[in-house]
Amino acid sequence: MEIEWHRIFFNDHPYSFFLEILIRTPLMFLAVVLVLRLSGKRGVQQLSIFEMVMIITLGSSAGDAMFYEDVGVAHALAVLTIVVILYRVIVIAVARSEKVEDALEGEPIYLLREGKMCLNEIGGDYLGADEFFGVLRTQHIEHLGQLRYVILEDTGELSVYFYSESEVKPGLPILPDDFNKKKKEIEIAGLYACAHCGNVEHLYAGISEIACRACKKTEWVLTIDRVRIT
Numbered sequence: 416m417e418i419e420w421h422r423i424f425f426n427d428h429p430y431s432f433f434l435e436i437l438i439r440t441p442l443m444f445l446a447v448v449l450v451l452r453l454s455g456k457r458g459v460q461q462l463s464i465f466e467m468v469m470i471i472t473l474g475s476s477a478g479d480a481m482f483y484e485d486v487g488v489a490h491a492l493a494v495l496t497i498v499v500i501l502y503r504v505i506v507i508a509v510a511r512s513e514k515v516e517d518a519l520e521g522e523p524i525y526l527l528r529e530g531k532m533c534l535n536e537i538g539g540d541y542l543g544a545d546e547f548f549g550v551l552r553t554q555h556i557e558h559l560g561q562l563r564y565v566i567l568e569d570t571g572e573l574s575v576y577f578y579s580e581s582e583v584k585p586g587l588p589i590l591p592d593d594f595n596k597k598k599k600e601i602e603i604a605g606l607y608a609c610a611h612c613g614n615v616e617h618l619y620a621g622i623s624e625i626a627c628r629a630c631k632k633t634e635w636v637l638t639i640d641r642v643r644i645t
């Protein structure tokens with residue numbers, strides 16, 4: 416098989432097509448800037464789902480018109496206009512109705528209450544423990560007993576509420592060295608945290624395969640109760 420280098424790079428367009436790109440690209444670029452200004456959004460940090468959809472739609476239609484010869488610039492501009500009008504309409508609908516807001520942007524979810532994961536509210540394993548603990552570690556959290564609440568906001572950000580120093584309880588260690596010592600056989604009696612949900616129970620020495628009262632899993636980690644140093 417012969418590799419068609421010329422077609423890969425130029426798709427058999429005449430070289431004058433570069434001139435066309437030179438006209439199309441600034442047009443669409445300016446149009447997207449204008450449309451984003453008209454959308455009323457001040458920045459693109461923390462996009463909700465439907466804002467993300469708007470950005471993807473804008474990018475896709477603007478990008479196509481930059482270099483597909485069979486996509487007319489006027490048609491792409493029409494798409495941008497319709498998208499921004501839709502966006503404005505949805506913003507108004509979201510402001511007026513909480514139901515619309517929850518449907519489009521999602522609602523905040525409690526991931527953790529009083530040192531324990533809210534597995535019922537989370538509903539399945541949509542956020543892996545590895546990822547969740549990783550985010551907590553970026554906030555210098557050593558174990559779940561330091562935490563009163565963790566809430567997943569509709570922007571995807573985690574809001575973390577701490578216990579005061581005197582309120583910190585024994586909790587599930589989340590530093591990899593400690594967490595990876597999870598085990599099913601308990602050799603030393605003590606306060607253990609369920610490696611799956613953070614539920615803390617007193618376990619006796621010499622037992623194994625004890626099911627967590629909260630989630631029925633059987634892996635445990637010896638708790639720690641250090642306060643958070645910031």
Ligand SMILES: [Zn+2]
Binds near residue numbers: 609612628631
């Ligand atoms: Zn558990």
